[in-house]
Amino acid sequence: xxxxxxxxxxxxxxxxxxxxxxxxxxxxxxxxxxxxxxxxxxxxxxxxxxxxxxxxxxxxxxxxxxxxxxxxxxxxxxxxxxxxxxxxxxxxxxxxxxxxxxxxxxxxxxxxxxxxxxxxxxxxxxxxxxxxxxxxxxxxxxxxxxxxxxxxxxxxxxxxxxxxxxxxxxxxxxxxxxxxxxxxxxxxx
Amino acid sequence: xxxxxxxxxxxxxxxxxxxxxxxxxxxxxxxxxxxxxxxxxxxxxxxxxxxxxxxxxxxxxxxxxxxxxxxxxxxxxxxxxxxxxxxxxxxxxxxxxxxxxxxxxxxxxxxxxxxxxxxxxxxxxxxxxxxxxxxxxxxxxxxxxxxxxxxxxxxxxxxxxxxxxxxxxxxxxxxxxxxxxxxxxxxxxxxxxxxxxxxxxxxxxxxxxxxxxxxxxxxxxxxxxxxxxxxxxxxxxxxxxxxxxxxxxxxxxxxxxxxxxxxxxxxxxxxxxxxxxxxxxxxxxxxxxxxxxxxxxxxxxxxxxxxxxxxxxxxxxxxxxxxxxxxxxxxxxx
Numbered sequence: 001x002x003x004x005x006x007x008x009x010x011x012x013x014x015x016x017x018x019x020x021x022x023x024x025x026x027x028x029x030x031x032x033x034x035x036x037x038x039x040x041x042x043x044x045x046x047x048x049x050x051x052x053x054x055x056x057x058x059x060x061x062x063x064x065x066x067x068x069x070x071x072x073x074x075x076x077x078x079x080x081x082x083x084x085x086x087x088x089x090x091x092x093x094x095x096x097x098x099x100x101x102x103x104x105x106x107x108x109x110x111x112x113x114x115x116x117x118x119x120x121x122x123x124x125x126x127x128x129x130x131x132x133x134x135x136x137x138x139x140x141x142x143x144x145x146x147x148x149x150x151x152x153x154x155x156x157x158x159x160x161x162x163x164x165x166x167x168x169x170x171x172x173x174x175x176x177x178x179x180x181x182x183x184x185x186x187x188x189x
Numbered sequence: 190x191x192x193x194x195x196x197x198x199x200x201x202x203x204x205x206x207x208x209x210x211x212x213x214x215x216x217x218x219x220x221x222x223x224x225x226x227x228x229x230x231x232x233x234x235x236x237x238x239x240x241x242x243x244x245x246x247x248x249x250x251x252x253x254x255x256x257x258x259x260x261x262x263x264x265x266x267x268x269x270x271x272x273x274x275x276x277x278x279x280x281x282x283x284x285x286x287x288x289x290x291x292x293x294x295x296x297x298x299x300x301x302x303x304x305x306x307x308x309x310x311x312x313x314x315x316x317x318x319x320x321x322x323x324x325x326x327x328x329x330x331x332x333x334x335x336x337x338x339x340x341x342x343x344x345x346x347x348x349x350x351x352x353x354x355x356x357x358x359x360x361x362x363x364x365x366x367x368x369x370x371x372x373x374x375x376x377x378x379x380x381x382x383x384x385x386x387x388x389x390x391x392x393x394x395x396x397x398x399x400x401x402x403x404x405x406x407x408x409x410x411x412x413x414x415x416x417x418x419x420x421x422x423x424x425x426x427x428x429x430x431x432x433x434x435x436x437x438x439x440x441x442x443x444x445x446x447x448x449x450x451x452x453x454x455x456x457x458x459x460x461x462x463x464x465x466x467x468x469x470x471x472x473x474x475x476x477x478x479x480x481x482x483x484x485x486x487x488x489x490x491x492x493x494x495x496x497x498x499x500x501x502x503x504x505x506x507x508x509x510x511x512x513x514x515x516x517x518x519x520x521x522x523x
Contacts, residue, residue: 010238012193012235012360013194014192014194015368016195028420032192033192033193033194033296034190034192034193034227036224054229055228056225057221057225057292060289060291063291069265069294069295070290070291070294071291071294071295072221072291072292072295075220075221075224075225075292075295076220076295077195077217077220077224077237079195079239080195080217080220080239080241082197086445097460101350123291126290126294128493130265134269135265135268136268136269136274136281137290138282138285138286138424142274142281142282143274144275145515152271152275153271165423166290166414167290168289168290168424168425169288169289169290169291169292170421
């Protein structure tokens with residue numbers, strides 16, 4: 001990015017070639033810079049598990065894991081994610097064996113229409129990892145407050161109030177929330 | 190969305206030089222607000238300079254008890270950092286009261302402070318808005334303004350700043366480090382965001398060619414701190430009103446107090462009138478109520494947001510009272 005030879009805006013390319021590593025497979029693709037990770041997955045790679053709900057980061061249906069962290073794929077530009085490791089709902093199962101969280105969603109009836117479910121699943125995978133890493137939430141007691149606060153950095157127990165707070169970025173218009181909380185609680189350590 | 194060029198910055202200097210030469214270039218961080226605004230047509234950059242991979246990711250002691258937070262530290266990582274959790278609880282609580290887990294994983298420290306108002310008219314390009322299109326008017330003043338400003342607004346703009354982090358930083362006397370083509374300057378957090386006056390298009394004092402590179406926290410103030418937020422649902426909503434407070438009580442008397450309101454103004458509202466009223470006063474609910482009322486006497490509510498004044502007062506009283514109670518318990522980290 002040499003400034004002396006920076007071409008004016010109108011001459012800049014508006015597309016780039018990138019690599020996305022999705023569910024273990026590397027994909028080389030050329031994307032218009034306006035393409036989000038969500039659109040790259042759905043329109044370029046045919047992975048239609050992640051859903052486009054609001055397309056503004058408000059509903060969580062597009063949630064995927066990028067480099068192990070859950071994010072809204074509708075607000076992430078594909079070009080900015082060049083080289084990233086992405087896990088979508090299609091990558092959760094072990095062959096024909098569903099992920100334990102998928103099994104729990106089935107057992108607890110954690111959905112009705114299913115539209116939000118891929119996002120709920122990916123978000124819940126992120127929640128389990130974040131709590132194991134000791135990441136606090138809004139409802140986690142502060143250290144030193146004497147009310148059962150986990151020591152800083154140690155795993156945070158996923159009570160139902162922790163799960164509710166941590167999953168608040170995933171909306172479900174069928175209202176399957178209580179069953180979703182039960183499913184996650186079953187898989188939580 | 191308008192087609193745009195994209196470059197990934199390799200270093201801070203080149204990123205700044207590139208944006209400096211192009212008026213419609215923007216820095217891209219986590220993208221959680223900028224990409225949304227581009228979809229809405231509010232932002233129409235011709236070039237994005239991606240600074241999200243620059244190594245501005247440290248949370249480092251820099252002497253005198255200060256802590257320097259790199260602009261690219263993610264909101265989730267900052268809220269979870271053991272030093273922040275133990276020494277600046279108000280900061281961790283403010284971050285965790287904002288957005289969702291997914292958004293906090295992507296949003297950066299710098300981007301959080303530069304996010305734009307969620308005023309409906311600002312986000313709707315079919316409507317006039319003095320912040321988005323200077324001189325076009327402000328329909329919010331007579332329209333939907335339940336969540337907008339009660340303090341410090343002008344005839345041109347009644348928007349509120351949406352950041353929870355900024356409110357905590359205002360209470361902590363933090364600073365913001367801005368790097369431009371000619372070097373670096375440090376601005377007090379309370380002077381970084383501005384009131385709308387007759388320039389509502391300017392949210393902050395940052396220049397087009399300046400990059401927010403870090404936030405600096407002074408040594409933790411004595412006493413305890415907390416953040417409390419009132420919103421329309423229990424989680425994942427912007428503040429109707431919020432309070433960041435630091436309180437030190439000795440022998441039943443207020444020795445030190447810092448108070449800032451969120452959700453009430455175009456910038457985090459540092460409550461200096463209330464602080465003056467409380468210094469040396471008995472640490473009682475009556476003192477807290479008197480001080481909050483003194484601060485909020487300046488409020489000029491709009492037709493539908495008058496409820497924010499008692500809401501903010503009650504939040505302040507509750508937070509200060511809980512901090513006064515907590516003074517009986519051992520302190521961590523200070």
